[in-house]
Amino acid sequence: MIQTIEPIGIIHSCFKELFGIPRQPGLARAARGWVEFHPPFDRAEAFNGLEGFSHIWITFLFHKSLDNEMSLTVRPPRKEGKRMGVFATRAPNRPNQIGQSVVALERIENSDGKIALHVKGLDLIEGTPVIDIKPYVPYVDAISDANGGFAHDAPVQRLQVDFSDKASQQVDEFEAAYPELRQLINDILQYDPRPIYVRKLANKKRFGFFIYDLDVKVELISDEKLMVNELRST
Amino acid sequence: MIQTIEPIGIIHSCFKELFGIPRQPGLARAARGWVEFHPPFDRAEAFNGLEGFSHIWITFLFHKSLDNEMSLTVRPPRKEGKRMGVFATRAPNRPNQIGQSVVALERIENSDGKIALHVKGLDLIEGTPVIDIKPYVPYVDAISDANGGFAHDAPVQRLQVDFSDKASQQVDEFEAAYPELRQLINDILQYDPRPIYVRKLANKKRFGFFIYDLDVKVELISDEKLMVNELRST
Numbered sequence: 486m487i488q489t490i491e492p493i494g495i496i497h498s499c500f501k502e503l504f505g506i507p508r509q510p511g512l513a514r515a516a517r518g519w520v521e522f523h524p525p526f527d528r529a530e531a532f533n534g535l536e537g538f539s540h541i542w543i544t545f546l547f548h549k550s551l552d553n554e555m556s557l558t559v560r561p562p563r564k565e566g567k568r569m570g571v572f573a574t575r576a577p578n579r580p581n582q583i584g585q586s587v588v589a590l591e592r593i594e595n596s597d598g599k600i601a602l603h604v605k606g607l608d609l610i611e612g613t614p615v616i617d618i619k620p621y622v623p624y625v626d627a628i629s630d631a632n633g634g635f636a637h638d639a640p641v642q643r644l645q646v647d648f649s650d651k652a653s654q655q656v657d658e659f660e661a662a663y664p665e666l667r668q669l670i671n672d673i674l675q676y677d678p679r680p681i682y683v684r685k686l687a688n689k690k691r692f693g694f695f696i697y698d699l700d701v702k703v704e705l706i707s708d709e710k711l712m713v714n715e716l717r718s719t
Numbered sequence: 720m721i722q723t724i725e726p727i728g729i730i731h732s733c734f735k736e737l738f739g740i741p742r743q744p745g746l747a748r749a750a751r752g753w754v755e756f757h758p759p760f761d762r763a764e765a766f767n768g769l770e771g772f773s774h775i776w777i778t779f780l781f782h783k784s785l786d787n788e789m790s791l792t793v794r795p796p797r798k799e800g801k802r803m804g805v806f807a808t809r810a811p812n813r814p815n816q817i818g819q820s821v822v823a824l825e826r827i828e829n830s831d832g833k834i835a836l837h838v839k840g841l842d843l844i845e846g847t848p849v850i851d852i853k854p855y856v857p858y859v860d861a862i863s864d865a866n867g868g869f870a871h872d873a874p875v876q877r878l879q880v881d882f883s884d885k886a887s888q889q890v891d892e893f894e895a896a897y898p899e900l901r902q903l904i905n906d907i908l909q910y911d912p913r914p915i916y917v918r919k920l921a922n923k924k925r926f927g928f929f930i931y932d933l934d935v936k937v938e939l940i941s942d943e944k945l946m947v948n949e950l951r952s953t
Binding site for chain 1 (some may be wrong): 759760773802814848
């Protein structure tokens with residue numbers, strides 16, 4: 486049995502490229518985005534009752550992995566190169582390439598009868614195809630005594646993040662357009678978005694990443710400290 | 720963009736028909752089943768690391784609804800006939816007809832290199848096509864302070880369930896083959912599986928439902944009490 490699925494909408498995200506995106510939803514609580522729906526799924530009646538829920542599940546396609554060859558094993562970041570079974574991970578490159586992310590529902594926008602869902606705690610890239618929206622139901626979904634195996638503990642927030650005077654002033658200015666921008670940059674950098682092999686390069690002290698239309702320039706001050714030097718509008 | 724998906728496996732469940740299936744996973748903790756995988760997804764390497772997790776997400780197709788006409792609104796059982804937006808519910812008849820259920824992972828069976836996952840707390844019918852398995856990651860998925868809107872509270876366990884002497888003795892005998900059978904029957908009946916309109920029929924005092932290969936015969940004693948009269952092997 487082969488089934489066809491068709492996106493009902495598309496993600497608009499503060500994340501425009503893969504580098505810098507948190508590994509899981511909720512890790513960067515200030516990471517904002519919204520879901521645009523294709524007709525007829527944009528109609529208000531399809532969302533009647535959703536306004537009472539604080540969180541939603543976004544079911545989506547890992548569209549950046551669609552051309553990859555399917556593999557039964559993957560190398561998750563937290564296992565530092567060790568191969569794990571694909572069904573023991575949430576890796577993007579997986580059979581059917583379907584993902585699910587729980588995010589906070591910040592606001593339901595109704596613009597002339599066309600619905601958009603504004604969300605926080607996003608871990609999805611701009612342009613991600615959305616194939617379903619479901620309410621988060623705590624009495625079913627929140628299993629507080631579950632054991633999360635090798636992924637039980639949240640990633641370590643290993644880095645202190647400082648802002649140069651220049652960057653700090655720029656952040657203040659940009660926050661009018663991008664709420665909680667300082668928090669967002671801090672959330673992304675504290676988990677150290679650099680791949681393991683880059684972290685090991687002793688002479689690689691500077692890197693950048695994109696959020697919204699900003700190029701964030703970062704410098705490694707020590708093994709425990711990063712400095713945001715500058716933001717550039719692209 | 721249209722994407723094709725292909726099942727990686729199939730559900731084997733104590734539930735052989737829709738009537739009697741709990742509305743959500745976890746409501747009947749003794750509801751057992753297992754996932755059979757199609758090659759090559761049945762190979763042990765694809766599950767390496769899953770043994771540490773207590774719960775898994777099963778992503779599946781609502782195959783019993785595939786021929787239904789798509790609707791943007793549905794009538795969820797707990798709203799007693801009121802129309803709600805399909806994206807505010809987890810109703811089976813939905814765009815792309817993809818479901819997700821979190822279940823307890825009881826045991827990973829490796830039979831000559833072919834994997835089967837044995838699960839508890841199932842809410843899926845025999846034959847459900849499985850399209851993905853993901854680990855339940857508590858620090859991401861367990862949002863204890865989430866607000867569940869109109870579905871925030873678990874359904875009321877409204878009925879007391881008694882067993883006749885005959886049924887009780889039969890349950891004891893069948894439990895060798897079907898562990899926790901008494902608990903399972905109790906879990907299903909205490910939520911009252913009957914549709915609202917049937918509950919209102921004053922002269923309809925008897926009904927039956929199927930689990931495993933058993934036909935469970937039930938009698939309504941009062942508005943608060945049911946009696947399991949007999950089990951018949953089918």
